[in-house]
Amino acid sequence: MIKASLRGLLQRKLRLSLALIAIVLSVGFLAGSLVLSDTLNARFGSLFSTINANVAVxxxxxxxxxxxxxxxxxxxxxxxxxxxxxxxxxxxxxxxxxxxxxxxxxxxxxxxxxxxxxxxxxxxxxxxxxxxxxxxxxxxxxxxxxxxxxxxxxxxxxxxxxxxxxxxxxxxxxxxxxxxxxxxxxxxxxxxxxxxxxxxxxxxxxxxxxxxxxxxxxxxxxxxxxxxxxxxxxxxxxxxxxxxxxxxxxxxxxxxxxxVFDFIKYILIGFAVLAAVVGVFLIFNTFNIIVAQRTRELALLRALGASWGQVAGSVLLEALVVSVLGATLGLAIGAGLGAWVEHMLIGEFELPSAGIIVKPITVVLAYALGVLVTLIAAFVPAVRASSVPPVAAMRDVVRPDKSLVALSVVGAVLAVPGLALVLTGALADMGGTAFLVLLAGAVLLFVGTLLLSPLLARPLVRGLGALIGRGSAGKLGVRNAVRNPRRTAVTAAAIIIGVTVIGTAATVVQSFKTSLEDIMGDSIGVEVMIQASVTAAPDGRQGFNPKALDQVRAIPGVKEAAAWHFDALNVSVANQPSAFGIFATDVGQASRMFPMDAVDGSIRTLAAQELVVDDNTAETLKLKAGDRTPVVIGGVTRDYTVVGVYKTTPIILGILVGLPAVEDFPGPLAFQGFVSLNEGVDAAPVVAQIEKIMKDYPGVQVGDRQSYVEQATASYDLLLTAVEWLLIVALVIAVLGILNTLLLSIVERTRELGLVRAVGLSRGGLVWMVTVESVLITVFGVALGLALGVGLGAAFTKALITIEFASVIAIPWLDLLQYLAIAVVAGIAAAVLPARIAARLNVLEAISYE
Incomplete structure (x- = not known):
């Protein structure tokens, strides 16, 4: 059995090599993250060892x-x-x-x-x-x-x-x-x-x-x-x-x-997890189809005396060999990836070299991931292989697709309550709890949708096929795509996962940016923003001298200029750490620049030991106007009076104290400055003059209203970029999965392809048939992923609107169309090799193929 399995591996090199790539990607990203972390630590360890070379204590x-x-x-x-x-x-x-x-x-x-x-x-x-x-x-x-x-x-x-x-x-x-x-x-x-x-x-x-x-x-x-x-x-x-x-x-x-470099490490680990998850579907599909194609071979082995355990073991042995080879290649590629990222991060540093560090734990985890993912994915096909009856070797056997009823029932059992939880979390006024409910519902809905995808494949693919499946060749491509809905759904799973993630993130980010733009454009009286860029948590020791705003106020056209101080270290309110830090400013002036509608008490210029707070934070801390509460600023504890509670907005939220509190801040520097202009004054020349004033404060940036929106959403754009790269990884694996499915289906349908060629279908028609099938699988995955992703993104945004952290749901249609276009290109690319192979089939040999 072992010899037979190994010979079978050599006969299926191309098919298994596609599954191999999925293993290589997942292991490569994991190994790369660990090698990066260990190599950086070794580099800096070598640096500090050099610094401390003559230091004993x-x-x-x-x-x-x-x-x-x-x-x-x-x-x-x-x-x-x-x-x-x-x-x-x-x-x-x-x-x-x-x-x-x-x-x-x-x-x-x-x-x-x-x-x-x-x-x-x-x-x-x-x-x-x-x-x-x-x-x-x-x-x-x-x-x-x-x-x-x-x-x-x-x-x-x-x-x-x-x-x-x-x-x-x-x-x-x-x-x-x-x-x-x-x-x-x-x-x-x-x-x-x-x-x-x-x-x-x-x-x-x-x-x-x-x-x-x-x-x-x-x-x-x-x-x-x-x-x-x-x-x-x-x-x-x-x-x-x-x-x-x-x-x-x-x-x-x-x-x-x-x-400092951990964020790169975690991004690579995220890639590894995604590659492993979507790789499971590719590996499962590969072994599932191989088992289906080997029905007579496996039955013959059973007839010759092989037990069901030996047959299942032969499939798992193939999976083990592939996984070990993939993990080995992935480890090597991961080491190179980690070394490359490390060079990109510190290439300009004059650090002593410590070589590329590959620790034993990295090797162990790499092989554990590669082997575990592959064996899990191959388990069901192995069990299916062991169930082939010996009598199947004596006749042609067509293994009909299993009923979708059980799978669909399980999917509905998960998806329906998941949808209910998503709607509850999005529509109910549940505060911060809504996000936990939403997250639980999103997971159930996502898993349920994946299980329901075979049921959805036939009607959706037929509907999409009506758009592109024109002509005899196109109709054949549509029929091929709907012939085996399980296979179509599993092949598209990688795309569904990636597009769902990117669709959710894109919708939330676009909604948040649009909310900021709407509020900035309609509600605030600020045209110029001054912002300190910091490398550590701000506490009044980074920024600019607020006295510099006296020069700003003297600029023609400037109406008001306000300094905002910020402390994010050693701060707490009502004996709880402040999630957003504590701001100090002239609150009366701030209320003229920003939307600060009082929901309790009053919003005015604050005296010493007075504060105002947004309604969400007030609810969390159980505070209301008139309450006295201990406040820690700069490590100093004082009792403050809550004089007002204001409505939360995406721009203004958190604890605000008056300028007298700056004495307790670790430093006197302002973290932000906001400048309002007289009506009709152009912001551009004012920005240029303020930049000259702030030139003596390194790292302080000056910009107009749009630049503030861009800066406020920069972290979200960075997140979106990372997620887009995740989508690329998912698409790469998806293309391999589609390529794998098409190659294997061509082998399955060799006689059928010969017959359609014999009755008049041209080589170009055959190429178009395979291309339509590939594009339909891809677009099906994208369509389902976008529907799920946009829906979840809208739900999460609605929860943000409920807690007044956003104001509108905005769907990034242009981005979504770009993702769809990229997917179509990916589908066409996946069809190139299978279409060439199909077009080159000898008609007579194909007709006589068994």
Whole structure:
């Protein structure tokens, strides 16, 4: 039986190779995501190991992200440096977001990290940084920069350099007195910009007082291990600090950086899951058809004494061989994919190479996925193969399609309650619970629809066939597509899955964007928006000085300008974390710019310790006008009075406090600015003037109303792009499935094809017949997927409208037509090879084919 199975594999190379590709794709994406993650971690681990090469112990705050992190004092640093076994100490005086400006055009430098350090005028005791020319800064108005920074800023020793320091909330001009580099002749470690200030000036600027340090690195005397020195230093540590060995610090820093790239990893895993799900249908269809074609062969094996278990095992053995081969190829391709994405992500970084990392767990998971998916998909065909009676070997056997009644009943049992849950979640006023009900209903409806798809295939394909199935050849193509509805539905399943996902996402995104555009166009009095781009959660330490709006208000044509402050760290209301953070602004002014209809209390300019809240959040927190509630801003807890509840909109929602609360924010910078213009004033020249005012605040963007809508929906567009790539993956597998089905059906209908050629059908007609069949399968999948996707997207949008997070359901017809056109092209592409094979059949040989 084993020999027979292996020989059968060699005879069905083309058929099984199509299923093989589905396995390769799913395993490749999974392996790629894991290789990417492990390789990035190894790269950054190598980087931080280089940085910490001479470091035995690192002392740092336990919570470096705290609003007011602890600092080492001179006395504490001296105590730690005197610990037995310490050879040298390098104190840490540093800040992020220190941005130099280019000397030629005044634009801020762009680098992968923007760092500022304080140095004590001496060479680095740990030997990482070395002075190449000039001197270390000795005065408050002097700086030394790395060679890479000098290149970015286009400055040299003796030039003036404008530098933005976040704590100062403005740029200052310094004299470049020296250029430094790193050991080994490197100009940069990882594409970072570094500006080094006089230590006392940096301490005063970064931390508000001299004699303060964020931490320190220690080198050990010869013969003293890192672990021993860590234990000794830990005994002398001040409260709030922790000690790590250099290796532990490298691992921690590498893990923190790795989180930044996790979104790419999760996208690749999403591709892997989708490829595995749709691949199940392709693999199932392949083995199902192969079993149907081998009926007499399997029956003969049964007649010769093979048990039902041996027959089923032979099919599963074929599946196992295919899965192992697919997993092997997928693992190799995945390693290449991970390496390519890693190169694209950090290609410009000057990181030390760590090679391509393929861990044993990656290999195990790759083979587990490939083998498991294939064996699951092949199980039902294997059981079906074992049920072939021995007597079938003695006569021609036509295995009629099984009844669709049982499958359709199960599908209806799932789809009907699923539809009821979807309608309930969309139409009932259930708040946040609606989305859970909707999600449960969507899953049931989706699975039920897939099970009902064979029942729907005949009427839908016939209806579509009336449009394109013209002529004798076209009618034959329609009949072929409806001849086996199960096969048609399974072949189209990959398209149904992909198009449903993209249809849902496209409808929700388009509805949200249209809602924003409608509200922005009709309801608000804001023509210009100022927005800070941040690399971390905003808390008042990123953005622009609100005093800059005084210059904005002086621009001719400007009616009002409002600063919005935002804190997303260490904030809570009514003893619950605030999901949307806390905004501080002049609420009275905001109510003139934005739709803020009071549903309880009043909406006005707020005094200290007063707030307003949108009605959805108020319901969640059980707040109403007049209530007193504890509010945490910047880690400071105060009791606030709720003076008003306003109606939620897609633009304004969450907790709003007055400008007096900014004193509790970790920083005084505004996160956003909104500018209204007098009637008839053109926004374009005002935007240009505001851009000049904001030029000293790197990362701050200025735009008109449309740019604000685009920025507000940018994350949704990114999601939609990712989903569109998922659709491409699904279409690739779908094309393979259609190709597989057509190839196998041509073998099944060889005699039939010979007969239709003999009675006068031309080769072109035969090609058209196969093409019609392919396109019908594809369009059937797209049509069903679009109907399901648009319906679910509309339902989710209706739930958003219920909680006032959207205002209209908008269907992206143009995008949907593009998806349909792409699917038709995919169907035509899938028909090319089968049509060529069918057209080249020898008529006489085909008629005599058994």
């Amino acid at each position: 690192v002392v740092q705050p336990k919570d470096p992200q705290a609003v007011d992190p602890v600092r080492l004092t001179d006395d504490q640093l001296r105590t730690l440096s005197e610990v037995d076994g310490v050879r040298a100490v390098s104190p840490d005086v540093s800040a992020q977001g220190v941005i130099p400006f280019r000397s030629d055009d005044g634009e801020p430098v762009s680098a992968d990290a923007m760092l500022g350090f304080g140095v004590d005028g001496k060479d680095d005791p740990l030997g990482l940084v070395e002075l190449r020319e000039g001197s270390w800064p000795q005065a408050a108005d002097e700086v030394t920069v790395t060679a890479y920074t000098a290149e970015l800023a286009r400055v040299k020793r003796g030039d003036s350099l404008k530098v933005y320091v976040p704590v100062l909330n403005e740029p200052r001009t310094f004299k470049v007195v020296g250029v430094a580099g790193y050991s080994g002749g490197r100009d940069s470690l990882a594409g970072e910009s570094v500006v080094m200030f006089q230590q006392a000036y940096a301490q005063e600027t970064f931390y508000g007082a001299t004699g303060r340090y964020a931490g320190a690195s220690f080198a050990a005397d010869e013969g003293v291990s890192d672990t021993v020195l860590k234990q000794r230093i830990a005994e002398k540590l001040p409260s709030g600090f922790k000690a790590l060995t250099g290796e532990e610090s490298s691992e921690e820093q590498s893990a923190q950086i790795g989180v």
